[in-house]
Amino acid sequence: MKSSVPPGDFSLWSIAVPAFGPSLLFGIGEGAILPIIPLSARDMGSSLAGAALVVALIGIGSLASNIPASLLTARFGERRGMVGAALLSIVALLLCVSATSLWLFAVGVLLIGAASAVFNLARQSYLTEAVPPLMRARAMSTLGGVGRIGLFAGPFIGALAIHLVGLAGAYWVAVVAVAAAGTLAWWLPDLVSDRYEKIAGPAPTLGSLVAAHRRLLLTVGVGILLVSAVRSARQVVVPLWADNLGLSPAATSLIYGLSGAIDMLVFYPAGKVMDKKGRIWVAIPSMTLMGVALLLMPLTTGAVALLMVALLIGFGNGIGSGLIMTLGADYAPRQGRAQFLGLWRFMSDLGGTSGPAILAGLTAALTLSFGIAATGVLGLAAAAVLGYFVPRNKPIQR
Structure with missing residues:
Protein backbone atom coordinates (compact mmCIF):
# COMPACT_ATOMS: atom_id res chain seq x y z
CA MET A 1 0.00 0.00 0.00
CA LYS A 2 1.34 3.35 -0.97
CA SER A 3 1.86 5.77 1.87
CA SER A 4 1.15 9.46 1.70
CA VAL A 5 4.63 10.38 2.96
CA PRO A 6 8.03 9.23 1.66
CA PRO A 7 9.66 6.89 4.22
CA GLY A 8 12.78 9.04 4.52
CA ASP A 9 10.73 12.10 5.46
CA PHE A 10 8.43 10.40 7.96
CA SER A 11 8.67 10.18 11.74
CA LEU A 12 6.13 8.59 14.06
CA TRP A 13 6.67 11.57 16.35
CA SER A 14 5.15 13.81 13.68
CA ILE A 15 1.72 12.24 14.26
CA ALA A 16 2.27 10.85 17.76
CA VAL A 17 -0.19 13.03 19.67
CA PRO A 18 -3.07 13.18 17.16
CA ALA A 19 -2.69 9.54 16.03
CA PHE A 20 -1.92 7.73 19.30
CA GLY A 21 -3.44 10.16 21.80
CA PRO A 22 -7.05 9.26 20.90
CA SER A 23 -6.26 5.57 21.40
CA LEU A 24 -4.79 6.23 24.84
CA LEU A 25 -7.77 8.33 25.87
CA PHE A 26 -10.33 5.92 24.42
CA GLY A 27 -8.57 3.09 26.29
CA ILE A 28 -8.75 5.06 29.55
CA GLY A 29 -12.48 5.52 29.00
CA GLU A 30 -13.03 1.81 28.38
CA GLY A 31 -10.81 0.80 31.27
CA ALA A 32 -12.70 3.09 33.65
CA ILE A 33 -16.08 1.46 32.99
CA LEU A 34 -15.28 -2.19 32.29
CA PRO A 35 -14.90 -3.24 35.95
CA ILE A 36 -18.08 -1.49 37.09
CA ILE A 37 -20.51 -2.42 34.29
CA PRO A 38 -21.47 -5.69 36.06
CA LEU A 39 -21.82 -3.80 39.35
CA SER A 40 -24.16 -1.29 37.73
CA ALA A 41 -26.20 -4.13 36.24
CA ARG A 42 -26.45 -5.78 39.67
CA ASP A 43 -27.58 -2.48 41.20
CA MET A 44 -30.45 -2.49 38.68
CA GLY A 45 -31.60 -5.91 39.82
CA SER A 46 -29.75 -8.16 37.42
CA SER A 47 -28.76 -11.70 38.36
CA LEU A 48 -25.12 -12.76 38.21
CA ALA A 49 -25.69 -14.46 34.85
CA GLY A 50 -27.53 -11.41 33.58
CA ALA A 51 -24.68 -9.12 34.64
CA ALA A 52 -22.22 -11.31 32.76
CA LEU A 53 -24.44 -11.11 29.68
CA VAL A 54 -24.55 -7.31 29.92
CA VAL A 55 -20.75 -7.21 29.96
CA ALA A 56 -20.69 -9.49 26.91
CA LEU A 57 -22.82 -6.95 25.02
CA ILE A 58 -19.71 -4.81 24.47
CA GLY A 59 -18.10 -7.60 22.47
CA ILE A 60 -21.37 -8.43 20.72
CA GLY A 61 -21.86 -4.78 19.75
CA SER A 62 -18.33 -4.59 18.37
CA LEU A 63 -18.66 -7.87 16.47
CA ALA A 64 -21.97 -6.87 14.89
CA SER A 65 -20.73 -3.40 13.96
CA ASN A 66 -17.42 -4.19 12.25
CA ILE A 67 -18.90 -4.49 8.77
CA PRO A 68 -21.15 -1.40 9.07
CA ALA A 69 -18.16 0.45 10.55
CA SER A 70 -16.09 -0.37 7.47
CA LEU A 71 -18.82 0.99 5.18
CA LEU A 72 -19.13 4.19 7.22
CA THR A 73 -15.37 4.70 7.26
CA ALA A 74 -15.13 4.14 3.51
CA ARG A 75 -17.90 6.68 2.92
CA PHE A 76 -16.97 9.45 5.36
CA GLY A 77 -13.24 8.92 5.93
CA GLU A 78 -11.13 7.84 8.86
CA ARG A 79 -10.96 11.14 10.71
CA ARG A 80 -14.71 11.71 10.63
CA GLY A 81 -15.24 8.06 11.54
CA MET A 82 -13.25 8.46 14.77
CA VAL A 83 -15.01 11.69 15.69
CA GLY A 84 -18.42 10.13 14.98
CA ALA A 85 -17.51 7.08 17.07
CA ALA A 86 -16.53 9.34 19.96
CA LEU A 87 -19.88 11.16 19.76
CA LEU A 88 -21.79 7.86 19.69
CA SER A 89 -19.80 6.60 22.68
CA ILE A 90 -20.60 9.76 24.66
CA VAL A 91 -24.32 9.33 23.91
CA ALA A 92 -24.09 5.67 25.01
CA LEU A 93 -22.26 6.56 28.22
CA LEU A 94 -24.82 9.23 29.10
CA LEU A 95 -27.54 6.65 28.46
CA CYS A 96 -25.82 4.29 30.91
CA VAL A 97 -25.58 7.03 33.56
CA SER A 98 -29.22 8.08 33.22
CA ALA A 99 -30.74 4.62 32.66
CA THR A 100 -33.60 3.80 35.00
CA SER A 101 -34.02 0.21 33.84
CA LEU A 102 -31.72 -2.69 33.06
CA TRP A 103 -32.88 -2.74 29.43
CA LEU A 104 -31.89 0.88 28.80
CA PHE A 105 -28.55 0.25 30.47
CA ALA A 106 -27.99 -2.80 28.27
CA VAL A 107 -28.72 -0.73 25.14
CA GLY A 108 -26.12 1.80 26.28
CA VAL A 109 -23.51 -0.93 26.78
CA LEU A 110 -24.29 -2.40 23.34
CA LEU A 111 -23.82 1.05 21.75
CA ILE A 112 -20.46 1.43 23.53
CA GLY A 113 -19.33 -1.75 21.78
CA ALA A 114 -20.60 -0.47 18.43
CA ALA A 115 -18.78 2.86 18.88
CA SER A 116 -15.61 1.00 19.78
CA ALA A 117 -15.79 -0.96 16.51
CA VAL A 118 -16.07 2.22 14.44
CA PHE A 119 -13.27 3.96 16.35
CA ASN A 120 -10.86 1.02 16.21
CA LEU A 121 -11.40 0.38 12.53
CA ALA A 122 -11.05 4.05 11.57
CA ARG A 123 -7.81 4.53 13.52
CA GLN A 124 -6.30 1.34 12.01
CA SER A 125 -7.33 2.40 8.51
CA TYR A 126 -5.84 5.85 9.07
CA LEU A 127 -2.45 4.53 10.19
CA THR A 128 -2.40 1.97 7.38
CA GLU A 129 -2.50 4.83 4.90
CA ALA A 130 -0.55 7.50 6.81
CA VAL A 131 2.50 5.46 7.84
CA PRO A 132 5.08 4.19 5.32
CA PRO A 133 5.04 0.37 5.05
CA LEU A 134 8.62 0.11 6.35
CA MET A 135 7.40 1.49 9.70
CA ARG A 136 3.95 -0.11 9.69
CA ALA A 137 4.51 -2.73 12.39
CA ARG A 138 6.03 -0.19 14.78
CA ALA A 139 3.03 2.09 14.25
CA MET A 140 0.51 -0.71 14.81
CA SER A 141 2.38 -2.08 17.84
CA THR A 142 2.47 1.39 19.34
CA LEU A 143 -1.24 1.79 18.60
CA GLY A 144 -2.00 -1.47 20.40
CA GLY A 145 0.41 -0.63 23.21
CA VAL A 146 -0.99 2.79 24.07
CA GLY A 147 -4.50 1.31 24.04
CA ARG A 148 -3.38 -1.26 26.60
CA ILE A 149 -1.80 1.45 28.71
CA GLY A 150 -5.16 3.25 28.69
CA LEU A 151 -7.01 0.09 29.68
CA PHE A 152 -4.49 -0.43 32.49
CA ALA A 153 -4.73 3.14 33.82
CA GLY A 154 -8.49 3.55 33.36
CA PRO A 155 -9.62 1.44 36.34
CA PHE A 156 -7.39 3.41 38.74
CA ILE A 157 -8.72 6.77 37.51
CA GLY A 158 -12.25 5.36 37.63
CA ALA A 159 -11.70 4.09 41.18
CA LEU A 160 -10.79 7.60 42.33
CA ALA A 161 -13.94 9.05 40.73
CA ILE A 162 -16.08 6.28 42.26
CA HIS A 163 -14.63 7.09 45.68
CA LEU A 164 -15.65 10.72 45.24
CA VAL A 165 -19.11 10.49 43.61
CA GLY A 166 -20.14 6.81 43.45
CA LEU A 167 -20.45 4.39 40.51
CA ALA A 168 -21.55 7.17 38.14
CA GLY A 169 -18.11 8.72 38.52
CA ALA A 170 -16.50 6.04 36.35
CA TYR A 171 -18.89 6.82 33.50
CA TRP A 172 -18.14 10.53 33.75
CA VAL A 173 -14.42 9.75 33.58
CA ALA A 174 -15.15 7.83 30.39
CA VAL A 175 -17.22 10.71 28.97
CA VAL A 176 -14.37 13.17 29.52
CA ALA A 177 -11.74 10.76 28.12
CA VAL A 178 -13.78 9.89 25.02
CA ALA A 179 -14.62 13.56 24.38
CA ALA A 180 -10.91 14.38 24.53
CA ALA A 181 -10.18 11.46 22.17
CA GLY A 182 -12.70 12.77 19.65
CA THR A 183 -11.25 16.27 19.89
CA LEU A 184 -7.71 15.01 19.25
CA ALA A 185 -8.92 12.84 16.36
CA TRP A 186 -10.46 15.90 14.73
CA TRP A 187 -6.98 17.44 14.56
CA LEU A 188 -5.42 14.47 12.77
CA PRO A 189 -3.46 15.59 9.68
CA ASP A 190 -5.39 15.01 6.47
CA LEU A 191 -4.31 12.07 4.34
CA VAL A 192 -2.74 13.25 1.09
CA SER A 193 -4.43 10.41 -0.78
CA ASP A 194 -7.83 11.50 0.51
CA ARG A 195 -7.35 14.95 -0.94
CA TYR A 196 -5.58 14.29 -4.23
CA GLU A 197 -5.79 10.66 -5.33
CA LYS A 198 -8.75 9.18 -7.13
CA ILE A 199 -8.94 5.42 -7.55
CA ALA A 200 -10.26 4.33 -10.91
CA GLY A 201 -13.00 1.75 -11.25
CA PRO A 202 -16.07 0.88 -9.21
CA ALA A 203 -15.81 0.54 -5.46
Whole structure:
Protein backbone atom coordinates (compact mmCIF):
# COMPACT_ATOMS: atom_id res chain seq x y z
CA MET A 1 0.00 0.00 0.00
CA LYS A 2 1.34 3.35 -0.97
CA SER A 3 1.86 5.77 1.87
CA SER A 4 1.15 9.46 1.70
CA VAL A 5 4.63 10.38 2.96
CA PRO A 6 8.03 9.23 1.66
CA PRO A 7 9.66 6.89 4.22
CA GLY A 8 12.78 9.04 4.52
CA ASP A 9 10.73 12.10 5.46
CA PHE A 10 8.43 10.40 7.96
CA SER A 11 8.67 10.18 11.74
CA LEU A 12 6.13 8.59 14.06
CA TRP A 13 6.67 11.57 16.35
CA SER A 14 5.15 13.81 13.68
CA ILE A 15 1.72 12.24 14.26
CA ALA A 16 2.27 10.85 17.76
CA VAL A 17 -0.19 13.03 19.67
CA PRO A 18 -3.07 13.18 17.16
CA ALA A 19 -2.69 9.54 16.03
CA PHE A 20 -1.92 7.73 19.30
CA GLY A 21 -3.44 10.16 21.80
CA PRO A 22 -7.05 9.26 20.90
CA SER A 23 -6.26 5.57 21.40
CA LEU A 24 -4.79 6.23 24.84
CA LEU A 25 -7.77 8.33 25.87
CA PHE A 26 -10.33 5.92 24.42
CA GLY A 27 -8.57 3.09 26.29
CA ILE A 28 -8.75 5.06 29.55
CA GLY A 29 -12.48 5.52 29.00
CA GLU A 30 -13.03 1.81 28.38
CA GLY A 31 -10.81 0.80 31.27
CA ALA A 32 -12.70 3.09 33.65
CA ILE A 33 -16.08 1.46 32.99
CA LEU A 34 -15.28 -2.19 32.29
CA PRO A 35 -14.90 -3.24 35.95
CA ILE A 36 -18.08 -1.49 37.09
CA ILE A 37 -20.51 -2.42 34.29
CA PRO A 38 -21.47 -5.69 36.06
CA LEU A 39 -21.82 -3.80 39.35
CA SER A 40 -24.16 -1.29 37.73
CA ALA A 41 -26.20 -4.13 36.24
CA ARG A 42 -26.45 -5.78 39.67
CA ASP A 43 -27.58 -2.48 41.20
CA MET A 44 -30.45 -2.49 38.68
CA GLY A 45 -31.60 -5.91 39.82
CA SER A 46 -29.75 -8.16 37.42
CA SER A 47 -28.76 -11.70 38.36
CA LEU A 48 -25.12 -12.76 38.21
CA ALA A 49 -25.69 -14.46 34.85
CA GLY A 50 -27.53 -11.41 33.58
CA ALA A 51 -24.68 -9.12 34.64
CA ALA A 52 -22.22 -11.31 32.76
CA LEU A 53 -24.44 -11.11 29.68
CA VAL A 54 -24.55 -7.31 29.92
CA VAL A 55 -20.75 -7.21 29.96
CA ALA A 56 -20.69 -9.49 26.91
CA LEU A 57 -22.82 -6.95 25.02
CA ILE A 58 -19.71 -4.81 24.47
CA GLY A 59 -18.10 -7.60 22.47
CA ILE A 60 -21.37 -8.43 20.72
CA GLY A 61 -21.86 -4.78 19.75
CA SER A 62 -18.33 -4.59 18.37
CA LEU A 63 -18.66 -7.87 16.47
CA ALA A 64 -21.97 -6.87 14.89
CA SER A 65 -20.73 -3.40 13.96
CA ASN A 66 -17.42 -4.19 12.25
CA ILE A 67 -18.90 -4.49 8.77
CA PRO A 68 -21.15 -1.40 9.07
CA ALA A 69 -18.16 0.45 10.55
CA SER A 70 -16.09 -0.37 7.47
CA LEU A 71 -18.82 0.99 5.18
CA LEU A 72 -19.13 4.19 7.22
CA THR A 73 -15.37 4.70 7.26
CA ALA A 74 -15.13 4.14 3.51
CA ARG A 75 -17.90 6.68 2.92
CA PHE A 76 -16.97 9.45 5.36
CA GLY A 77 -13.24 8.92 5.93
CA GLU A 78 -11.13 7.84 8.86
CA ARG A 79 -10.96 11.14 10.71
CA ARG A 80 -14.71 11.71 10.63
CA GLY A 81 -15.24 8.06 11.54
CA MET A 82 -13.25 8.46 14.77
CA VAL A 83 -15.01 11.69 15.69
CA GLY A 84 -18.42 10.13 14.98
CA ALA A 85 -17.51 7.08 17.07
CA ALA A 86 -16.53 9.34 19.96
CA LEU A 87 -19.88 11.16 19.76
CA LEU A 88 -21.79 7.86 19.69
CA SER A 89 -19.80 6.60 22.68
CA ILE A 90 -20.60 9.76 24.66
CA VAL A 91 -24.32 9.33 23.91
CA ALA A 92 -24.09 5.67 25.01
CA LEU A 93 -22.26 6.56 28.22
CA LEU A 94 -24.82 9.23 29.10
CA LEU A 95 -27.54 6.65 28.46
CA CYS A 96 -25.82 4.29 30.91
CA VAL A 97 -25.58 7.03 33.56
CA SER A 98 -29.22 8.08 33.22
CA ALA A 99 -30.74 4.62 32.66
CA THR A 100 -33.60 3.80 35.00
CA SER A 101 -34.02 0.21 33.84
CA LEU A 102 -31.72 -2.69 33.06
CA TRP A 103 -32.88 -2.74 29.43
CA LEU A 104 -31.89 0.88 28.80
CA PHE A 105 -28.55 0.25 30.47
CA ALA A 106 -27.99 -2.80 28.27
CA VAL A 107 -28.72 -0.73 25.14
CA GLY A 108 -26.12 1.80 26.28
CA VAL A 109 -23.51 -0.93 26.78
CA LEU A 110 -24.29 -2.40 23.34
CA LEU A 111 -23.82 1.05 21.75
CA ILE A 112 -20.46 1.43 23.53
CA GLY A 113 -19.33 -1.75 21.78
CA ALA A 114 -20.60 -0.47 18.43
CA ALA A 115 -18.78 2.86 18.88
CA SER A 116 -15.61 1.00 19.78
CA ALA A 117 -15.79 -0.96 16.51
CA VAL A 118 -16.07 2.22 14.44
CA PHE A 119 -13.27 3.96 16.35
CA ASN A 120 -10.86 1.02 16.21
CA LEU A 121 -11.40 0.38 12.53
CA ALA A 122 -11.05 4.05 11.57
CA ARG A 123 -7.81 4.53 13.52
CA GLN A 124 -6.30 1.34 12.01
CA SER A 125 -7.33 2.40 8.51
CA TYR A 126 -5.84 5.85 9.07
CA LEU A 127 -2.45 4.53 10.19
CA THR A 128 -2.40 1.97 7.38
CA GLU A 129 -2.50 4.83 4.90
CA ALA A 130 -0.55 7.50 6.81
CA VAL A 131 2.50 5.46 7.84
CA PRO A 132 5.08 4.19 5.32
CA PRO A 133 5.04 0.37 5.05
CA LEU A 134 8.62 0.11 6.35
CA MET A 135 7.40 1.49 9.70
CA ARG A 136 3.95 -0.11 9.69
CA ALA A 137 4.51 -2.73 12.39
CA ARG A 138 6.03 -0.19 14.78
CA ALA A 139 3.03 2.09 14.25
CA MET A 140 0.51 -0.71 14.81
CA SER A 141 2.38 -2.08 17.84
CA THR A 142 2.47 1.39 19.34
CA LEU A 143 -1.24 1.79 18.60
CA GLY A 144 -2.00 -1.47 20.40
CA GLY A 145 0.41 -0.63 23.21
CA VAL A 146 -0.99 2.79 24.07
CA GLY A 147 -4.50 1.31 24.04
CA ARG A 148 -3.38 -1.26 26.60
CA ILE A 149 -1.80 1.45 28.71
CA GLY A 150 -5.16 3.25 28.69
CA LEU A 151 -7.01 0.09 29.68
CA PHE A 152 -4.49 -0.43 32.49
CA ALA A 153 -4.73 3.14 33.82
CA GLY A 154 -8.49 3.55 33.36
CA PRO A 155 -9.62 1.44 36.34
CA PHE A 156 -7.39 3.41 38.74
CA ILE A 157 -8.72 6.77 37.51
CA GLY A 158 -12.25 5.36 37.63
CA ALA A 159 -11.70 4.09 41.18
CA LEU A 160 -10.79 7.60 42.33
CA ALA A 161 -13.94 9.05 40.73
CA ILE A 162 -16.08 6.28 42.26
CA HIS A 163 -14.63 7.09 45.68
CA LEU A 164 -15.65 10.72 45.24
CA VAL A 165 -19.11 10.49 43.61
CA GLY A 166 -20.14 6.81 43.45
CA LEU A 167 -20.45 4.39 40.51
CA ALA A 168 -21.55 7.17 38.14
CA GLY A 169 -18.11 8.72 38.52
CA ALA A 170 -16.50 6.04 36.35
CA TYR A 171 -18.89 6.82 33.50
CA TRP A 172 -18.14 10.53 33.75
CA VAL A 173 -14.42 9.75 33.58
CA ALA A 174 -15.15 7.83 30.39
CA VAL A 175 -17.22 10.71 28.97
CA VAL A 176 -14.37 13.17 29.52
CA ALA A 177 -11.74 10.76 28.12
CA VAL A 178 -13.78 9.89 25.02
CA ALA A 179 -14.62 13.56 24.38
CA ALA A 180 -10.91 14.38 24.53
CA ALA A 181 -10.18 11.46 22.17
CA GLY A 182 -12.70 12.77 19.65
CA THR A 183 -11.25 16.27 19.89
CA LEU A 184 -7.71 15.01 19.25
CA ALA A 185 -8.92 12.84 16.36
CA TRP A 186 -10.46 15.90 14.73
CA TRP A 187 -6.98 17.44 14.56
CA LEU A 188 -5.42 14.47 12.77
CA PRO A 189 -3.46 15.59 9.68
CA ASP A 190 -5.39 15.01 6.47
CA LEU A 191 -4.31 12.07 4.34
CA VAL A 192 -2.74 13.25 1.09
CA SER A 193 -4.43 10.41 -0.78
CA ASP A 194 -7.83 11.50 0.51
CA ARG A 195 -7.35 14.95 -0.94
CA TYR A 196 -5.58 14.29 -4.23
CA GLU A 197 -5.79 10.66 -5.33
CA LYS A 198 -8.75 9.18 -7.13
CA ILE A 199 -8.94 5.42 -7.55
CA ALA A 200 -10.26 4.33 -10.91
CA GLY A 201 -13.00 1.75 -11.25
CA PRO A 202 -16.07 0.88 -9.21
CA ALA A 203 -15.81 0.54 -5.46
CA PRO A 204 -15.56 -3.12 -4.40
CA THR A 205 -18.40 -4.78 -2.54
CA LEU A 206 -17.99 -6.92 0.53
CA GLY A 207 -18.91 -9.97 -1.54
CA SER A 208 -16.24 -9.24 -4.13
CA LEU A 209 -13.63 -8.70 -1.41
CA VAL A 210 -14.49 -12.02 0.24
CA ALA A 211 -14.28 -13.79 -3.13
CA ALA A 212 -10.99 -12.14 -4.06
CA HIS A 213 -9.38 -12.92 -0.70
CA ARG A 214 -11.09 -16.22 0.07
CA ARG A 215 -7.87 -18.21 0.40
CA LEU A 216 -6.27 -15.57 2.63
CA LEU A 217 -9.30 -15.47 4.95
CA LEU A 218 -9.34 -19.28 5.20
CA THR A 219 -5.62 -19.49 6.04
CA VAL A 220 -4.08 -16.46 7.72
CA GLY A 221 -7.58 -15.35 8.73
CA VAL A 222 -8.10 -18.58 10.66
CA GLY A 223 -4.77 -17.99 12.39
CA ILE A 224 -5.94 -14.52 13.41
CA LEU A 225 -9.18 -16.01 14.75
CA LEU A 226 -7.16 -18.43 16.90
CA VAL A 227 -4.88 -15.65 18.15
CA SER A 228 -7.89 -13.60 19.27
CA ALA A 229 -9.49 -16.62 20.95
CA VAL A 230 -6.37 -17.26 23.03
CA ARG A 231 -5.92 -13.58 23.88
CA SER A 232 -9.48 -13.18 25.12
CA ALA A 233 -9.41 -16.43 27.09
CA ARG A 234 -6.16 -15.44 28.81
CA GLN A 235 -7.97 -12.59 30.59
CA VAL A 236 -10.23 -15.14 32.27
CA VAL A 237 -7.90 -18.03 33.08
CA VAL A 238 -5.63 -16.22 35.55
CA PRO A 239 -8.39 -15.13 37.98
CA LEU A 240 -10.24 -18.44 37.56
CA TRP A 241 -7.17 -20.57 38.30
CA ALA A 242 -6.15 -18.29 41.18
CA ASP A 243 -9.59 -18.81 42.68
CA ASN A 244 -9.24 -22.55 42.11
CA LEU A 245 -5.98 -22.46 44.08
CA GLY A 246 -7.70 -20.57 46.91
CA LEU A 247 -5.68 -17.37 46.53
CA SER A 248 -7.05 -14.17 48.01
CA PRO A 249 -8.61 -11.50 45.77
CA ALA A 250 -5.70 -9.18 46.60
CA ALA A 251 -3.13 -11.77 45.50
CA THR A 252 -5.13 -12.48 42.36
CA SER A 253 -5.30 -8.79 41.46
CA LEU A 254 -1.56 -8.40 42.03
CA ILE A 255 -0.71 -11.35 39.78
CA TYR A 256 -3.10 -10.11 37.10
CA GLY A 257 -1.74 -6.57 37.32
CA LEU A 258 1.92 -7.63 37.07
CA SER A 259 1.09 -9.73 34.01
CA GLY A 260 -0.55 -6.67 32.46
CA ALA A 261 2.46 -4.51 33.30
CA ILE A 262 4.82 -6.88 31.44
CA ASP A 263 2.34 -6.87 28.57
CA MET A 264 2.65 -3.06 28.23
CA LEU A 265 6.45 -2.83 28.34
CA VAL A 266 7.46 -4.76 25.22
CA PHE A 267 5.19 -3.52 22.43
CA TYR A 268 7.61 -1.20 20.62
CA PRO A 269 10.62 -3.57 20.37
CA ALA A 270 8.27 -6.22 18.98
CA GLY A 271 7.07 -3.82 16.28
CA LYS A 272 10.65 -3.02 15.33
CA VAL A 273 11.45 -6.73 14.98
CA MET A 274 8.41 -7.20 12.72
CA ASP A 275 9.53 -4.30 10.52
CA LYS A 276 13.16 -5.41 10.31
CA LYS A 277 12.84 -9.22 10.19
CA GLY A 278 9.30 -10.07 9.19
CA ARG A 279 5.98 -10.77 10.87
CA ILE A 280 6.52 -14.43 11.82
CA TRP A 281 9.54 -13.51 13.93
CA VAL A 282 7.00 -12.18 16.42
CA ALA A 283 3.89 -14.19 15.53
CA ILE A 284 5.41 -17.61 16.25
CA PRO A 285 7.20 -16.74 19.54
CA SER A 286 4.18 -14.80 20.82
CA MET A 287 1.68 -17.60 20.37
CA THR A 288 4.14 -20.36 21.31
CA LEU A 289 4.95 -18.67 24.62
CA MET A 290 1.27 -18.13 25.41
CA GLY A 291 0.39 -21.70 24.42
CA VAL A 292 3.15 -23.22 26.55
CA ALA A 293 2.30 -20.97 29.51
CA LEU A 294 -1.37 -21.95 29.36
CA LEU A 295 -0.41 -25.64 29.23
CA LEU A 296 1.76 -25.11 32.32
CA MET A 297 -0.86 -23.22 34.30
CA PRO A 298 -2.87 -26.30 35.44
CA LEU A 299 0.38 -27.67 36.88
CA THR A 300 0.89 -24.70 39.22
CA THR A 301 0.01 -25.18 42.87
CA GLY A 302 0.77 -21.82 44.48
CA ALA A 303 0.97 -18.07 44.04
CA VAL A 304 4.64 -17.91 43.00
CA ALA A 305 4.29 -20.56 40.29
CA LEU A 306 1.11 -18.94 38.99
CA LEU A 307 2.86 -15.55 38.93
CA MET A 308 5.68 -16.96 36.79
CA VAL A 309 3.20 -18.43 34.33
CA ALA A 310 1.13 -15.22 34.27
CA LEU A 311 4.26 -13.17 33.54
CA LEU A 312 5.10 -15.50 30.65
CA ILE A 313 1.58 -15.04 29.30
CA GLY A 314 1.92 -11.25 29.61
CA PHE A 315 5.27 -11.27 27.82
CA GLY A 316 3.96 -13.49 25.03
CA ASN A 317 0.90 -11.33 24.55
CA GLY A 318 2.91 -8.10 24.77
CA ILE A 319 5.35 -8.98 22.00
CA GLY A 320 2.35 -9.73 19.80
CA SER A 321 0.97 -6.20 20.27
CA GLY A 322 -0.29 -4.87 16.93
CA LEU A 323 0.22 -8.21 15.15
CA ILE A 324 -3.38 -8.59 13.98
CA MET A 325 -3.59 -4.96 12.84
CA THR A 326 -0.23 -5.18 11.06
CA LEU A 327 -1.20 -8.28 9.11
CA GLY A 328 -4.53 -6.70 8.22
CA ALA A 329 -2.73 -3.62 6.92
CA ASP A 330 -0.26 -5.77 4.96
CA TYR A 331 -2.98 -7.61 3.10
CA ALA A 332 -5.52 -4.78 2.73
CA PRO A 333 -6.02 -3.78 -0.93
CA ARG A 334 -5.63 -0.13 -1.90
CA GLN A 335 -9.19 -0.10 -3.19
CA GLY A 336 -11.66 -1.19 -0.54
CA ARG A 337 -9.18 -0.82 2.34
CA ALA A 338 -11.76 0.04 5.00
CA GLN A 339 -14.14 -2.75 3.95
CA PHE A 340 -11.33 -5.32 4.00
CA LEU A 341 -10.20 -4.19 7.45
CA GLY A 342 -13.81 -4.50 8.59
CA LEU A 343 -13.80 -8.16 7.49
CA TRP A 344 -10.43 -8.65 9.20
CA ARG A 345 -11.66 -7.16 12.46
CA PHE A 346 -14.85 -9.23 12.22
CA MET A 347 -12.77 -12.43 12.18
CA SER A 348 -10.65 -11.12 15.04
CA ASP A 349 -13.70 -10.24 17.15
CA LEU A 350 -15.31 -13.58 16.30
CA GLY A 351 -12.28 -15.30 17.80
CA GLY A 352 -12.32 -12.94 20.77
CA THR A 353 -15.93 -13.83 21.46
CA SER A 354 -15.42 -17.56 21.04
CA GLY A 355 -12.33 -17.90 23.27
CA PRO A 356 -14.05 -17.47 26.66
CA ALA A 357 -17.07 -19.44 25.37
CA ILE A 358 -14.84 -22.41 24.48
CA LEU A 359 -13.16 -22.21 27.89
CA ALA A 360 -16.53 -22.07 29.65
CA GLY A 361 -17.93 -24.99 27.65
CA LEU A 362 -14.95 -27.26 28.27
CA THR A 363 -14.85 -26.31 31.95
CA ALA A 364 -18.53 -27.11 32.36
CA ALA A 365 -18.25 -30.40 30.45
CA LEU A 366 -14.93 -31.55 31.91
CA THR A 367 -12.70 -29.53 34.27
CA LEU A 368 -11.17 -26.07 34.48
CA SER A 369 -7.66 -27.48 34.07
CA PHE A 370 -8.72 -29.24 30.86
CA GLY A 371 -10.28 -26.04 29.52
CA ILE A 372 -7.12 -24.02 30.23
CA ALA A 373 -4.91 -26.69 28.63
CA ALA A 374 -7.16 -26.77 25.55
CA THR A 375 -6.74 -23.00 25.25
CA GLY A 376 -2.98 -23.56 25.31
CA VAL A 377 -3.33 -26.01 22.44
CA LEU A 378 -5.20 -23.32 20.49
CA GLY A 379 -2.21 -21.04 21.04
CA LEU A 380 0.19 -23.61 19.60
CA ALA A 381 -2.21 -24.14 16.70
CA ALA A 382 -2.22 -20.38 16.03
CA ALA A 383 1.60 -20.40 15.95
CA ALA A 384 1.57 -23.31 13.50
CA VAL A 385 -1.02 -21.75 11.17
CA LEU A 386 0.68 -18.34 11.06
CA GLY A 387 4.12 -19.92 10.77
CA TYR A 388 3.02 -21.91 7.73
CA PHE A 389 0.99 -19.31 5.85
CA VAL A 390 2.62 -15.95 6.69
CA PRO A 391 5.70 -15.31 4.49
CA ARG A 392 9.02 -15.85 6.26
CA ASN A 393 10.63 -12.88 4.57
CA LYS A 394 9.73 -9.24 5.00
CA PRO A 395 6.23 -8.52 3.74
CA ILE A 396 5.67 -6.99 0.33
CA GLN A 397 5.54 -3.27 0.92
CA ARG A 398 2.42 -1.92 -0.77
